[in-house]
Amino acid sequence: MKVYVVQADNCESYEDFWHWTDGVFSSKELAEQYIEKEKNRYHSDTARIDELTELYESDRITDEEYFELCSLEGCWSKASRCCPHYWIEEYEVT
Secondary structure, three states: OOOEEEEEEOOOOOOOOOOEEEEEEEEEHHHHHHHHHHHHHHHHHHHHHHHHHHHHHHOOHHHHHHHHHHHHHHHOHOOOOOOOOOOOOEEEEO
């Protein structure tokens, strides 16, 4: 049986480099779909982070929005403010 492991890194070099396993899938198609969804989610989440940061900096942010901002920033903290680089590794599992 084959599994498809989605790997990611933060596109940085040397001491700022960060690499992680993002998911394991039963088919290559599912892994590819996951990567596409994550890229789309990254772009929509960072757009929302920018909106919330503007509210925070102008002191117009609500407690709920501040919690959302912290949550989104935490979710993408490994990404270093650029879309992670994703790839798929195939493994044979017995």
